[in-house]
Amino acid sequence: MERVLLRGLNKRPSANDALRRSPRKKVKLEEDERTEGEDIVGEFSHPIPWQKIEAEGLDCDYALLFSRKEADDLFKQLEEEVVYSTGEEAKVQVFGKVYNIPRKQATYGDAGLTYTYSGVRRSACPWTPTLRYIRDAVTKATAQTFNFVLINRYKDGQDHMGEHRDDEKELDSSCPIASVSLGAARDFVFRHRDSRGKQNRRQIEPVKLELTHGSLLLMNPPTNTFWYHSLPVRKRVITPRINLTFRRIQTDSKK
């Protein structure tokens, strides 16, 4: 399987580099993104070196968003703040069968938002201070706003996530999915939709990355149309990892 070497092969500056690297560039935050006392504009205070990952129909950007120390602190704070789903919300439905998910999940976001995937509808809990901080750091780095976050906690390398696309109709398809990783580094695999299964129509190499502590992966459109992604079992991983995927759910006025 092809491993993408982020510090060598397939590396080229992102098309939006000029925007993202420009220090103190103003970003207009949407009205409903503001919390009390917050300025209307945010600023790019920390230009970060982005690495571009591309293949046919795949467009991603990868960067280290947080230093090791900051990522350690954020991990600890999330361990205290995040309340994971139990009961029906901790299950998925695949082809009509109900399964326990092989990890823990939680959903946070703007008031009243819900998100349905794998046959289960999830409501957003109110943003915690740490989630708001991480969301704002992602907005400053990307100039994109997000109203929802799906959190997955993997206790070790046995916990995993199967192949899927983030292509639910309630998502704003023009907005990237912004994936922040904290804790153990894990492999992340993209597979093109035409190269899946025994009846595959084409031979297209999977794209494999390692998502490290403090990193941000942006899955830009049209990646989630053409490529499935998964987080496979890795038995050698013995420590936990938290992943946060920031999304923009269409609100009624935009549907």
Ligand SMILES: O=C(O)CCC(=O)C(=O)O
């Ligand atoms: O934990 C990860 O990196 C994968 C998360 C993911 O695939 C998702 O939230 O859709």
